[in-house]
Each structure stands twice: as C-alpha cells, then as structure tokens.
Amino acid sequence: HVTSYSCVPLLRSGDVGMTSEFGDLVQIKKQLISITAQCKERGLVHSVKWASELAFSLDPLPLNEIPPAPELTEEDARDLDALCLAKSYFDLKEYDRAAYFLRGCRSQKAYFLYMYSRYLSGEKKKDDETVDSLGPLEKGQVRNEALRELRVELSKKHSAGELDGFALYLYGVVLRKLDLLKEAVEIFVAATHALPLHWGSWLELCNLITNIEMLKSLSLPECWVRDFFMAHMFTELQMIKEALQKYQSLMEAGFAKSTYIISQIAVAYHNIRDIDQALYLFNELREQDPFRIENMDTFSNLLYVRSMKPELSYLAHNLVEIDKYRVETCCVIGNYYSLRSQHEKAALYFQRALKLNPRCLGAWTLMGHEYMEMKNTSAAIQAYRHAIEVNKRDYRAWYGLGQTYEILKMPFYSLYYYRKAHQLRPNDSRMLVALGECYEKLSQQVEAKKCYWRAYSVGDVERMALLKLAKLHEQLNEFDDAAQCYIIYIQDIFSCGEQLEHAEVSTALRYLGQYYFKNKLYDEASLCAQRCCDYNDAREEGKALLRQISAVREQGEPSSTDLSVPCVFNPLSNNTTPVRRVSPLDLSSVTP
C-alpha cells in the first residue's frame, strides 16, 4: 500500500523530503511550514505545535521562498464551505455537530476531519461517562463506542487503498485504542511512509515499540524526521548514549535553537543522572521559553536532587502564576514541599496531579516516596503499585516497593522487587547495590559480592559499592581482596576530585595501613597512616600505627623475619605468627 500514498499534497509541492542529510535547511523549513498548515486544517494541534516549534528554530524564509498553499482540487472546492463550518464547530469542541455537516463530503481533508470528529466525540463522551458510570466495576468498561464503527469503516477504506497519511494515522489510533497493537504498529508505519512529516504518527509508533529488536525490525521511511524519531525512541528505551549522540548531530545540523531538542537532551541527561548538564540545559530552556510548563517537573526533580531550595521555590511560584491546574505544576509544587519536609502537603499536591491525569506516572511514584517519608508504608505500597499498573516498566516504582519492604525488615521479600527493577535497568548501580545489601542481610555473601562488583563495573553512581564490597571481604577474612577493593576505592575517590560527604576514605586508609603493616610493607603502611591523620576520626589510630612502625624500624628489622612484635598492638597479625611457632614445637614433642 505504501506506494499508493506517495501522491499526498506535501510531496506534490516539490519538497521531496528524502534526504537524510540536513544540507538543505531551507527545504526542511518549507516542509515544516506546509505540514503545519495541513495539520492545522485538520485540528491536529500537537503536531502543529511540534512542527512550528521546529520551524521557529530555523531562520525565516524570504518572501519568494515561502511555499504557496497547496492547490485545491475539484472535490476540495466542493467541500470548502462544509469544511469551514465543520472546522469552526470542531474548534469549539462540538464534535457531533462537525461530523454531521461533514457526512457527505468526498475530499480527503473533509473525510479525515469527519472521522476525527467522530473519534473525538466518542472520547469526550467516554470521559464524561466515566464520572457517572453505573457501578465501580464498570469504570474500566466505559469505552469509546465510536471506535468499532470507525475501525470497520477505516479498514474498508484501507483495503481499498483510499486512506491518506492522516487517515492512516487516525486508523492506527483507533486500532491502538482497541488494543490491536500489532495491527496498529503496521498502520503507523504505513502512515509514516505516506506522510513522514506528521510527527503524531511517529509519536504513536514510539509508544508502541517496546524494545530495540522491535525497532530494528521495522522498515521506516528515509526522511530527516526519522532522526528525530530515533533520538526520541532511544530516550524511551533508556539508550541514553545513543540518544544524546543523535540529538547532538541534529543540533549540529542546524536545529541548535530548537527548544524541543534542548528539552529532550535535558531529559536525557536527567535520565543518566548527569545533573549538572541537565540543570544547565533546563536553565537555558527557561531563558528561551520562560512560560513553558512542559518538562518542568523533570527540572524540579533535578533541583530537588541537588536540594536547590531557592531555585525550586522560584520555579514553583513562577509556574503557579502561569497555570496552577497543570499536572507539571502540581508535581513541581509537590517536590517543593517535599524538599521542605512537608510531606503531607507534598502528597496532597501529587494527588492533585493525579486527579488531573490519573495516568501521570511520575506522580504515583513520587507520591509513593512521600508516603515512605511519612512512614505510611501501606499507602506507599499502594501508590507504587498504581505506578506499576500505569507502566510496568517503571523501575523507580519497583525499586520503591523493594525499599518499602526493606524498611519493613523483609529483605528476602524485597529481593523480588529489586530484581524487577534491575531487570529494567540492568546497568544502574543503585539497584545492584540494593540487591547486594539484601543478599548481605540474608547472609548470602557470594551473591552480595557479585552484586557489588557488578555495581562497581557498571559505573557506581553513589560510590558505595566498592566500600561495601571491601567490608564484606573483610568480614569474610579475605584480606587481600579487601585491600584491593580499598585501594581502588581510594583511587576512585581521589580521581573524581570532588569532596564527597561520607568520610569513608579514613576507614579505607586505616584498613590499608594495618594491612601493609601486617605484610611488613612499612613504607606503604606509614604513608597510609600519615594520610589517616588528615581525618578526625582516624587520627589517633594513624598516630598509633606510625609509632608502631617506627618501633619496628628501630629494632632494625626491615622485613619478613620479624615475628615477635606485632602481637602486642595488632590482633590481626596474630593469625600468622603463632602457627609458625607452634608447629615446630609440635613436631619436637612427637619425635622423642
């Protein structure tokens, strides 16, 4: 079917968008202008927004370059009045009325608007009805009654090959709403082929793709929009590195001013917890687009993580002024209260966000966190469960559930949840460390060690994995391994430059000092001991060790021959000496 759609107006106007390179920004701009007009005519407001945002970021065209409005066909002319009337009704959300006046129209544009009005009318009625459904169990049963009729009609037209890119998109949406996901993917792919510039189709496709294999198996049109799609898709699939690369190349290609791309990159940085970069980008975004509300909840998350109270407070007040009945605003306020430790109020605002949009995933999870803070574990579990219901792949909710049960002192029980979270984010060290801690509590040291080591290898965010691993080795009397871990830990801490809060470096140094001393590597030991003295809590021990070392050195015994001294100070080194002494005694007692 794909080929039969190649005669859509966009391609007819000469702007064949088949170049994957972005050499011709002018052409792209022309395409954007034309698609904006088309979407506007059809009431696809979000696609209009996307396209015009992008167009805005490009340089303005001179007058003679601005594309002319597409020519009207005979049919279009005949339907013009009805379409005009219907569109006005449509804009006023009188969908049934719009559909009524479009019922006899033949042109593609009118047909789309006709079907779209019917679809939206069904959706609106569904939403209205949900409020006064007959009974509690029926609430899930309320459905868009128009969907099935629409599907039948659209499938008929589709098999006759009469659907244009917009109608295909609508057909796909109808299929998705009917939970016929496989068919929906096919149709959306066809829609992108027919009309690659319509961002809505791509976005819908994005929601339906669950893994990278599925993405690879699709044959998508070669068009510059595809790069935007891929970048978005990588973000969704948590393949942040690839996503960032894609966005970077888009920026270089000339979309550097696009607020859309800036926000997407900021979100991507947020996802890999590169907080500084993300904060920087969000600040820039707010400068360029001060009344933007989208993505501001993510921004507030970042501010929260950094405990930047004044900034968060400013953001919250600013957003309230713009529109206080937006989900994002409520989330920001929730974060604000949470940072001020007013958890009841925070939960209240997250609830408000959920009332505005019950499918708002982040709010459920955040509300769970608030309940956790309030020690209301049962409500927290409920909130997390809701989050999972909305999106099974929400690793934070799984992680939250695990944490809740861990707080309830049920480490084995929480293992399941952490494992789930780990499955979803295999390369996130936090889950691995949590898993390791659980295993440690269950005295499954082997598993715990594996977890910690893995956490370190995937890039430890909190830099705790090695320390925990070292302590575990210490417990298990695996001195060499423990020392090795401490060494890497110290190197790690010093190499990253910034001073971290937790003063565990002293623990590591203390242990290493003793370890070297035990192995009679006095130079290294004294070095460690000296470094120990830099820390308050290890100073005394450092000095003691230094004295010990100098005592040993005074005796003039530089290395391994010494057996008598350490037992006074160091209980650890007892392990080696007595054995050596006793065994010859034993032998002598046997021989006579």
Added chain:
Amino acid sequence: MASVHESLYFNPMMTNGVVHANIFGIKDWVTPYKIAVLALLHEMSTTKPMALLDRRRLNKLILPLQQGPDLTLEQFLKIVEECCLRMVNAVKHRLFLMADGELQDMEHFFTILPNAFSDSEAFKTSVVGLFMRQMLLAYNKLSFSQVYKLYKSLQQYCHRVQPELSALPTEDMELTSNEDPSAEHIDKDELDTASLHQSELRSDESQGPLSQKQAEYFLARQAYLLKNDENKAMSPAKLQDELNNILKFNPDFAEAHYLSYLNSIRVQDIYISTHSLLHYFDRLILSGGEGKSNGDEGYGRSLRYAVLNLATLHCRFGHYQQADLALQEAIRIAQEANDHVCLQHCLSWLYTLEQMKGSDSVVLTEDSVKIAAHFCLPYLASLGIQSLVQQGAKQGMPANKLLDALRGTDIMHWKQSLSELIEISLAQTTSIWRMYGKSTMARQQAQLLLNMNSLEPVNFSVQQNNTEAFAVALCHLAELHAEQGLYAVVSDIMKHLKQQFPPHTQHAKLWMLCDLKIQFEKAMNDGKYHLAEPHVTAISALNSTEGLYRKAQLLKALNQTTEASQILQQLQQQCEKSKDIEMTIRVMLASAELHWDSSGFATALPLLLQALALSRQHNLQSLTSETLLHLAFTQLMLGIPEQALVLVQDVLESVLAHGSLIDKGRALLLAARCQMALAGAAVQEHRLTALEQAVHTLDEAAVYFSQLDCKERMRDIHYLQARLHHTLGNISQRNKCSMLFRLLDQELPSSGMTVVSHL
C-alpha cells in the same frame, strides 16, 4: 500528542490517593439482564396458581441466575423455558413491553415491582427480597443520564435476539451489518484476519463486566473447585482469561490475584504465580490498613503471612534454599510481632521443609507439637503428630506406640471435625498396616477412607476427593490388588487416579510411581525382562532409591551379577544413611539371592539372619516371612531339609493370610521341595505318602502361579511334578506333566539351572 487521547477523567472514588472501589458500598447495579431476572421474579410472585413442579424448578433456578454472570436474553429465556413454558412467554411479554414502549414503561415496572413482593412469600430479608431491594436501591440512585443509558441498553438487549433467534447469541449486529456488504471486495486472507479480530472483540464482549457480587461468587466457586476437585474447575487458560478480565475492570480486586496465583501454580508457572502472590499481598496490605480500628495489627499480620506464603511457594517448586530464606524472614518478623500463631505455622513449615530436604527433623517436629498444643492449635498439633508418626514408622518405632498416637489424635479430629486430618490419618494407617504386611487391615482402612462421607459441607455439588490422602489410599489399593493378580481392577483404579489427579498436578507422582512399580513387577513375574527395563529408568526419575533397587533386581534376573552386586552395595550405603529400614532389608535379601547364584549359601546365612533380626525388630511381618523363606531355602540348599520344612511351615500361615499370590506360590513350592528332599531320605513306606504330599503341595502352588500366569514357575512345577509322578509310577500323569513342561520350555528361553537356584 498522546495526551489528547488519554482520558482526562477525574476519579471521584479517589481519596487520600487511594482508589476505593466501593466507596458507596455498591456491590451490584442494574443491568438489562438483572431486569430480566426481576421480571421473572415478578411474574413468579404474581401468577399464583402454578404447578408445584414448575414452581420448584423455578425456585431452584433463582439462585444461580442471581449469582451467575450476565446471560444474553436468549440464553436466559432458554433456561427459563426448560423449567416452565408459560413463564417464558410472560417474561418475554413484559420485557418487550418495556423495550418496545417508552422509558416510562421501565419506570413503571420499577414502581410496581415492590408491590408484588409485599404480600408474597418472599420476605424482605430472604435472598430474593434482598436482591430485589438492592436492585431497587441501585435503580433509584441512578442519575438522569444513567437511567436513559440503562433503558437504551435494555432495548439493545431485547432486540438483539428478536430479528433472528437462531443467530449466535453474542453476535454484534452493528459490526456484522457493516461488514457484510464489503465482504465481496475484501480478498480472502484479509477477510480472515478481519473475522479473527471480530471474534476477539466478540469474545471480549460476551464476557462483559461482572458486578462485584458476581465476581466474588465466581472467585469463590473457582477457588473451591480448585481446592476440591480441580477437574471441575475452568481450564487454566480460560480461568486466567476470566481473571484478567475481572482485573481489567477492577484492578483493586485483590482476591482475583490470589486466584491467579493458585491457577498458575496449577500449571507450574513460577513466574506468574510469584508475581500474582506478591501483587495480592501488596493489595491486601492496603485493604488491611483501611480498617483503622484494626490498628496496625491487620497490616503487619498480612505481611507475615505474605512471606510465609512466599516460602510455601518456593517449597512447592522445590527451591529449598529460597524457601528457607523466606521462612527465616517470616519467623523473624513473627517473633518481633509476638505472633505465636504465625510462628507456629512457620515452625510446622520449617520441619516440613527439613523433611523435604531429607534431613532429620524429629526434634523440630516434637517442639512444634508441644507449642501448638500449648497455644491450642489443634490442627497444627495433630499435623505435627502425624508427621512424627510417619517419621517414627520409617525409623522403626514400636507399632503400638504409633497406632496409639494416631488413635489419640483421631479422637480429637472427630471432636473438632477436622475432616482433612481424618483423611490423612486413615491414609497413614493404611500405609502403616501395609508396611507391617497386614494386607487385610490395609485394605480395610483404605476402603474406610474411600467410603467415608466428608464432614465438610458439600458445595457446588463437589465433594473433596483430590487430597494426597485419597491418592495414597488409592495407590495402596492398586498395589494390593496387583499383588493378588487382579490386574483388571488395577487398571480401573489407575484410570480413576489419572482422571482425578492429572499428570501436571501435585500428587500425580504418587500414582505414576505406583503404576510403574506394578508394571515392573508384572513384567518381572512374566519373565519379560526387556519390558521391565524402560520402567526402571522411569522409576529412577521419580524415586532414585527405588529405581536403583529395581535396577539391581533386573540385573540379577539377567544374570549380570557383578553389576547387580555393585548397585546393591551402593544402595546399602544409601539406606544406612537415610535409615530406610524397609529398603535395607530388601537390599539384604537381594544380596543373599546373589550369593545363592554363586552357590555361596553359607555366606548368605549371616546376611539373612541380620535381615531377620531387623525385620522382627520393626514388626515388618511380610519382610519377616520373606526372610524366613529365604532362610529355609538356604537351609534346604545346605542339606538340612528338616529344619527348612519346619521354618516354612512356621511362616506358611501368615504368608497364606497376608502375602501376595507370588509369595504364596513360592512358599508352597519351597515346602514341596523340602518334602521331596525329606522323602528322598525317608524309609520306603513313608516315602510314598511323603511324595504324594509333595505332589499335593505342588498342585496348590500351581494354582497360585497359574493365576498370575507366571510361566517360569509353572515350568518348574511341571518338571517337579513329572519327576514325582515318575517316582510314584503314575505314567499317564507323568506324561501329561512332562508334556506341559515341554510346551512351556519351548516357549521360554531356556536357562538350565533355574530349578535349583532360586526360591
């Protein structure tokens, strides 16, 4: 873009971030089907003169109609028609009067509805009265638009059947009418996919939403069936579909998750079952927290039981280490909360787990019993006692103590009506009697169990008969019948077992092992060793020790003595470790037989004496007599037939009373051979009578062997008889016997030394 299509509804049932499914306490609401049921009730109470039989049938119908899922009008009318033809027309008339008329007619119906019940036999608090009042209440609560919607759906409901009564009940008219004209244009495969989706949609449609009442009833019924008679419950896939359907409409319906857990356990799906179990408890914890008066208690309690259930889940799937960890966690939390009842449950699981792992858990079990008795938990206490009895029986506790213990707990079971434990106790007694070799007692106990009426109330016309106890009793019965050569009966029992405990179920391994053992024995008796061989592998898969033993037996029969003795030695070590007395004695006997094969009769003696001591010590009568027969045979071979005969005659009584057919035959054969040996040594006049006695004994043995169709033995007997008759001078008899011998000898593969060297 996506947000345009998301429903932006405000959920009125959400308070405090928690969605309460039932904030108004509405469990039921009016649907067109309910109106049809109401119409039926109305007609029933208004039409006074009605045939008693019709009325009775209708009355029986009411409850299922009220509780069941919504039916289509056609189905509904058909059911009513089967009961009372006149009623159908009245109901139909009334419904169509409403549907074809105006909204007012429906309103009118609801206004006159209470009048009909005010002076009829349906009390306000009866099932019918409650239903009627609930419906009225639900109807009165409807808003303007809802009433209109209800009326529209009633019209749809009635008119769906009207044009074409033969059409599929769930056919969607709009869809088909739209689809039909286009059918010519659509090519073949397109049509196929289209119709496929339609059927998907339709099946979705036909299931419809259940009201909370209906859903609860559905869950209760399916859970009950799963527990008591799995075969009558819905198939796993279908049940899961239904559950998903319920959960789609109400994700907060925690019980559905639990049923999903049970259902996936049924098909051994660890993934879904864990998921459902945890989900259930996550939800339950919430509903527990809801009742604030309950305080923290309900919440913490469900946490403890959540972990405990997780432990049982892992136990069920054989993940002992995981189960152990979970159990420890449960114990820790229960200890912190001072919940002795939960602790007690944990303890009983702990010893079960230990037992499953194969380690000794007597001390744990004893503790458990003591504490359970202290906290007045009769169920757990006697479960512990039963477990102790089982272990005791295996380790050779005196029989009287065991049976006393069982009797003591039995009294309590009957007092407390713990029918499940009564069943276990009966099955255990069966096993114990069987172990002691008292087949009559075992048979009697098994029959007692199978014929017992359960004390539990019989719901949904299903009586519980799928417990492990039943499986054990039936297996014993099958083996007992096999011993007596009644293979037709055995196959009947097996068929029943297969039906009652399908191969994927928990207790299926019991009958599988039992079936294999019987078939193995049969093949060995028939001398068809090649048939026995595959059974050995199958048995090993189910029970490695038993498999090894059977393998040794088979190798012995195939004269591969070296391999057999190796295996037997290995087995001996295993048994000593696991203290499995029965198997130890069996292994000793088999080793003794191996010594016979190498003519080491004297070396077999100490082994046999050891076996005798062991079996006497543990009251294992059948094994004792078996050992004695072995001893007698050894003595016979060592040339002391007098002693041998005395021994045989000693045990003959008990063998004939309790033994299997083959044992009886073997004992008599041995007796005859002793008599022959003695006769050889006796003086002339005694000799003839002695020989005649031997012939007589052989005849008796022949009866048993022929019942079993044991050809090898028959050949031996014919040979001996021919020799005897020859000595006695009965030429015709001799010829007859030798002819029979020759026939069998030609049929069987020859093995020269059989007559001499085995029992």
